[in-house]
Amino acid sequence: MRSWTWDPLRREFVSGGATGELRLADSWFVGDGRVRAFERHRRRFSKAALELGCTDADSTDFCSALIDLIPRSGEWFPRVEVLGDDEPALGFRLRPVPSRTDELDVWIPPFSDPRQHPKTKGPDIGRLGELRTRAHEEHRCDEVLLVDEHGFAVESATSSLLWWEDETLCVPHPELAQLPGVTTSLIQDEARRRSIRIEYRRVRPSDLLRHEVWLVNALHGIRRIRAFSGQLNCECARATKKFWEWKAWLAVQMTLV
Structure with a gap:
């Protein structure tokens, strides 16, 4: 699993996971760069993140950088998140997909x-x-x-x-x-x-x-x-x-x- 943290000054994700209490998360299944209802996931996450004070979550820079981290091949189960209390940070984790069942x-x-x-x-x-x-x-x-x-x-x-x-x-x-x-x-x-x-x-x-x-x-x-x-x-x-x-x-x- 790889992790990144959003740098609000550089306006990009930097390697390494944020620390602190998990405040918010959203995840989706990726198959060869395809996602189901990505925009709905993005809106749900950004709305809740804004309530926590993470204004960048709704920015074009953040969304574009997030999409760039989504692989275009293979199956994945990434998660975008908010961690920390006083100064919450935006993060992204690229996780392998678990077994899927019917x-x-x-x-x-x-x-x-x-x-x-x-x-x-x-x-x-x-x-x-x-x-x-x-x-x-x-x-x-x-x-x-x-x-x-x-x-x-x-x-x-x-x-x-x-x-x-x-x-x-x-x-x-x-x-x-x-x-x-x-x-x-x-x-x-x-x-x-x-x-x-x-x-x-x-x-x-x-x-x-x-x-x-x-x-x-x-x-x-x-x-x-x-x-x-x-x-x-x-x-x-x-x-x-x-x-x-x-x-x-x-x-x-x-x-x-």
């Missing part, structure tokens, strides 16, 4: 969402990473479903939650504390374009069992939840033709940056 098993912990900043990607990454390690080691699961204090499903540790009720695409209610996911926004926009009905709902994990349930993010695209473990121990509905059609559609949304 389906997964999900652990439902016996406690509510532990995040302290549920609407900001970054500050809780370490905490969520520990939860995913526990899910893997203790329950042989790949992910963790986060539920709020009332027992409503919100999202997973790394992905947005979607599910289908017949031909209706269902999304967790916007009043639930969740990240503004880029991939889920793409899918919802395409559903509207296809005149597919979208419903925003509050559901408990047990309500999801008879439905096709997806977890979606920039790295994996769309994954189907195969089974739950923990508070529930059961398999979910099998993948339908719809699952493979949407995965194929999402795969062609990659464009050169």
Whole structure:
């Protein structure tokens, strides 16, 4: 992994990672220089970075320099970030891509969402990473479903939650504390374009069992939840033709940056 830090005086990235507490992060999958919805990722990151006082995050210089660091060959999973407290610094990490999958098993912990900043990607990454390690080691699961204090499903540790009720695409209610996911926004926009009905709902994990349930993010695209473990121990509905059609559609949304 290589790291760079933004130099606001030289208006360029310099080799070496910034230090300090992770305040903000955004990441995306790169395949031969192609990224899905890069502009949406850029806007989400720059908006949050501006709130932390990193005005350069929205500058043309920063965006151009960031794009120059994205490789034009191979598969990667880079991350742009804000670190530090008093004088937060902008950074960029070029990471190899992890294994990508189509389906997964999900652990439902016996406690509510532990995040302290549920609407900001970054500050809780370490905490969520520990939860995913526990899910893997203790329950042989790949992910963790986060539920709020009332027992409503919100999202997973790394992905947005979607599910289908017949031909209706269902999304967790916007009043639930969740990240503004880029991939889920793409899918919802395409559903509207296809005149597919979208419903925003509050559901408990047990309500999801008879439905096709997806977890979606920039790295994996769309994954189907195969089974739950923990508070529930059961398999979910099998993948339908719809699952493979949407995965194929999402795969062609990659464009050169």
